[in-house]
Amino acid sequence: MSENWINVSDAERDAAEKLDAGTHGYFAGGAGDEETLRDNIVAWRRWRLRPRVLTGVDTAGAAAQVLGGPVSMPLLVAPVAYQRLVDPEGELAMARAAAAAGTVMCLSTLATARPSEVAAAAPGGRRWFQLYAFKDTAVTEALIDEAVASGFEAIVATLDAPPGGNRERDLRAGFRLPGELGVPSLMAVDGSGRSLTIEQTFAMMNPAMDWSDFAELASRGRVPVLAKGILTAEDAELAIAHGAAGIVVSNHGGRQLDRSISSADALAEIVAAVDGRGTVLVDGGIRRGIDVAVALALGADAVLVGRPALWGLAAAGETGARRVLDLLREELELALALCGCASPAALGRDHVRRAPATPVYSVE
Numbered sequence: 449m450s451e452n453w454i455n456v457s458d459a460e461r462d463a464a465e466k467l468d469a470g471t472h473g474y475f476a477g478g479a480g481d482e483e484t485l486r487d488n489i490v491a492w493r494r495w496r497l498r499p500r501v502l503t504g505v506d507t508a509g510a511a512a513q514v515l516g517g518p519v520s521m522p523l524l525v526a527p528v529a530y531q532r533l534v535d536p537e538g539e540l541a542m543a544r545a546a547a548a549a550g551t552v553m554c555l556s557t558l559a560t561a562r563p564s565e566v567a568a569a570a571p572g573g574r575r576w577f578q579l580y581a582f583k584d585t586a587v588t589e590a591l592i593d594e595a596v597a598s599g600f601e602a603i604v605a606t607l608d609a610p611p612g613g614n615r616e617r618d619l620r621a622g623f624r625l626p627g628e629l630g631v632p633s634l635m636a637v638d639g640s641g642r643s644l645t646i647e648q649t650f651a652m653m654n655p656a657m658d659w660s661d662f663a664e665l666a667s668r669g670r671v672p673v674l675a676k677g678i679l680t681a682e683d684a685e686l687a688i689a690h691g692a693a694g695i696v697v698s699n700h701g702g703r704q705l706d707r708s709i710s711s712a713d714a715l716a717e718i719v720a721a722v723d724g725r726g727t728v729l730v731d732g733g734i735r736r737g738i739d740v741a742v743a744l745a746l747g748a749d750a751v752l753v754g755r756p757a758l759w760g761l762a763a764a765g766e767t768g769a770r771r772v773l774d775l776l777r778e779e780l781e782l783a784l785a786l787c788g789c790a791s792p793a794a795l796g797r798d799h800v801r802r803a804p805a806t807p808v809y810s811v812e
């Protein structure tokens with residue numbers, strides 16, 4: 449089935465057909481009126497490319513370096529919780545797909561497989577660990593220890609939650625995690641072996657974390673720490689000042705604060721604020737290789753995709769997730785070639801401009 453997909457929308461359609469309405473709503477939905485969810489996608493499309501010709505580029509390749517290591521393309525797999533809701537192998541299948549596609553998988557704190565299991569499932573793959581800070585620091589410590597011991601190369605500290613956003617699709621559908629589905633690494637620390645609801649899990653997290661806590665985390669130096677969920681130049685500056693190795697410009701896929709700025713619109717000021725002092729990644733609404741090209745031209749080092757890879761996994765397991773990643777890489781390679789760029793690094797600010805305002809025609 450997935451071999452017939454021509455683009456990410458095909459995977460999205462097949463996933464929507466396969467998943468029950470409540471589960472689909474959990475993955476597809478955003479907060480409130482979902483304005484940011486929609487704007488994330490539209491905002492990339494407000495940019496237009498300025499391709500160059502006769503640059504003598506023979507073949508364009510997407511290969512790049514991210515945080516000092518190689519990737520087949522500057523597109524990584526974003527942390528997405530509870531992947532066994534859509535596939536029996538969940539995060540293990542996603543890790544294999546990312547490894548096969550030659551890119552990094554970022555594993556969620558709320559994963560339905562332990563970091564050590566994910567490492568064993570895809571030993572050759574590059575992996576990062578997304579961290580939520582817990583009120584009980586022993587929980588946070590145990591998560592970091594397991595991830596670092598399992599070869600996770602970086603900690604991606606998510607700073608735009610808790611609290612969780614108001615996901616009205618979930619409220620309307622009465623969506624609940626199935627009782628048997630848990631987060632094994634949290635259950636192991638908890639010791640009780642009981643599965644927690646999403647609300648109970650968020651309630652365990654530390655909403656009062658501040659920059660001194662972040663600095664403490666970043667200063668340990670075991671692995672680089674990235675700050676995820678940054679939307680302003682001010683916070684990017686603070687993150688770098690408090691030891692972040694990089695920033696993930698993100699609004700959590702529109703799931704937290706509705707009407708927060710789209711990640712595409714936040715990117716430029718953050719690139720300017722970081723000014724080469726750290727890696728700048730961006731996620732939210734990337735659905736096309738051309739979106740990736742725009743992000744790179746605006747100064748991102750790489751992008752992450754959440755839902756696209758998840759739709760691939762939901763519709764066709766590991767093969768489906770791999771297919772989505774390959775499609776995006778092929779689209780990026782074609783975009784690079786048609787822009788006259790041999791590699792992602794060749795894309796610069798001159799390759800993009802804002803789209804002219806759409807004229808309004810009156811149809812009488």
Ligand SMILES: Cc1cc2nc3c(=O)[nH]c(=O)nc-3n(C[C@H](O)[C@H](O)[C@H](O)COP(=O)(O)O)c2cc1C
Pocket residue numbers: 474475476488526527528529556557558578606676698699700701702703731732733734752753754755756
């Ligand atoms: C269902 C779902 C669960 C998510 N879970 C997490 C999570 O556990 N931790 C986290 O930092 N981000 C989480 N995110 C946000 C993603 O990491 C990423 O920021 C977002 O999906 C990017 O937008 P996109 O889906 O349009 O690519 C989640 C997103 C979705 C859709």
